[in-house]
Amino acid sequence: MKIAIGNDHAGTEYKLAIVGLLKSKDIEVTNYGTDGTDSVDYPDFAHPVAKDVENGEADMGIVICGTGNGASMTINKHQKIRGALCWNKEIVALAREHNDANILSLPARFVALPQALEMVETFLNTKFEGGRHERRIEKVPCT
Template identity: 80%
Template sequence: MKISIGNDHAGTEYKLAVIGLLKSMGKEVINHGTDGADGVDYPDFVHPVAEDVESGKADYGIVVCGSGNGASMTANKHQKIRCALCWNKEIVELAREHNDANILSLPARFISLPQALQMVKTFFSTEFAGGRHERRIEKIPCK
């Protein structure tokens, strides 16, 4: 399974830890994020993640910025993307079970690193429930 990941300067520490976790889980990682602390613009690193997922180059994506909002908004501009901004593992479970989220947005300034890693584990261990939720997903327009 391939995971595309992108981050801005606020998410570098989290991104590096998440990459380590993903590799330990046997996942291949495509890194579009910055590896530094100098200020950068999150869309420059989020658009490539969304494009990877949208095109099928990656199975899922993870984006990390300070609040998670900008990254999520940017990713959700792409067709076929259902990026969920999550702040605890319960929201991650619902995003996967009910919304079939294919990109996880992490708010680095508002969650701890252990929380972030648990959320990533939850994202990949939770399946889409389908059923009534599938009908709802189909109503999200993809132009």
């Protein structure tokens, strides 16, 4: 499995911990995020993550910014992306099961780091249910 990850300055600590978690599971990671805390623009890191997932160069993606909103809005401008802004593991599970989310957007300023790591675990381990949910996803345009 290959995961693309991107973050702005608000998400650096979270990104570093998540990369460590992913690597401990032998998951290949492409890091598009900043490793510093100087102010940067979230689209510069969210777009490459979305492009990798869109083009099949990554299986899934994770984006992290202060609220998760800016990164989520950015990734969802791309075709084939179903980005989910989540704030607990239950929402993550439903985003995977019902919406087949392929990029997780995390709000670093609004969830604790242990909670974010649980959310990543849930994102990786939850499968899409298909069925009636497939019909609904097909009604969402990819333009």
